[in-house]
Amino acid sequence: MVARMSDAETERKVSFGFEEVTESEKVARVKGVFRSVASRYDLMNDLMSAGVHRLWKHDAMNKVNPQPGERHLDVAGGTGELARAFLELADKAGKRRGIDAKATAIVCDINDAMLEAGKARADNAKWDGRLDWVCADGQNLPYPDRSFDAVTVSFGIRNFADRIAGLKEFRRVLKPGGRLGVLEFSHMTAPALQAAYDTYSYNVIPRLGSLVAGDRESYQYLVESIRQFPDQETFRTEMENAGFSRVSVTNFSGGIAALHFGWAV
Structure with missing residues (x-):
């Protein structure tokens, strides 16, 4: 008699930081990480990067170049920072061009706690009727083909169980x-810069997570997940293989972060 393998034994293994876990376990554990840090997420981002992450996001959205009347999807959008920036820039473009059409945006995140933290922000009021919040998996989006003019992901795709499926x-x-x-x-x-950054991130970020968010383990995962993410050229190739054209890479702060940008042609 041949013993049958359980679903957990047959599932593909993926990285959760430096651990190897099943895809379903990674999804569950990532949800736990962001549920734990949701209330301090924006504050921790400011502290960890000395606010520089806002400049990276500003430059990224300028590259996306929002336009009036467009429909935007921000996947793993958390507290909605990029979605609000998209609407702001689209309105400015409309004013310059004398176009009244209003852009809309959807913040899509698998974690309900992150969405609740985002929805509670006072600066959502000006976007009433134009900004929506949806709890969904970025690898299985609840939208028809050809629904959006722009899709963004900010510091979220490394948390996917299968980033190729997401792309x-x-x-x-x-x-x-x-x-x-x-x-x-x-x-x-x-x-040399990588060595200095590694020293900072391994020693400072988990400690900050403990002091500010009361959760060292989640920020230890954050540091490890960054090290597991592929380099710029490898991820460029993954985007191209997923069907994107004219993929470009813009490094920020010496490569601490990078914007990968591509077209659906």
Whole structure:
């Protein structure tokens, strides 16, 4: 008699930081991480990067180039920072061009606690009727093909159980001529800088997480997940293989973060 393997034994293994876990376990544990840090997420981002992450996001959204009347999906959008920036820039573009059409945005996140933290922000009021919040998995988006003009992911795709499946979903829901912007922690362009950054991140970030968010383990995972993410050229190739054209890479702060930008042609 041949023993049958359980689903857990047959599932593909993926990285959760430096651990190897099943895809379903990674999804559950990532949800736990962000449920734990949701209330201090924006504050911790400011502390960890000395506020520089806001400049990276500003430059990323300028590259996305929001336009009046467009529909935007921010996957793993958390507290909605990129979605609000998209609407702001689209309105400015409309004013310059004398176009009244209003852009809309959806913040899509698998974690309900992150969405609740985002929805509670006072600066959502000005976008009433134009900003929506949806709890959904970025690898299985609840939207028809060719639904959006722009899709963005900011510091979220490294948490996917299967980022290739996620990239293919982004390509599916983008209209022809739509664009994808993926802003993610990456690899420093100089080995000496990487060594210094490693020293900082391994020693300071988990300690900050403990002091500010009361959760050292979640920020230890954050540091490890950054190290497990592929380098800029490898991820560029993954985007191209998922169907994106003219993929470009812009390094920020010496490669601490990088914007990968591609077109759905």
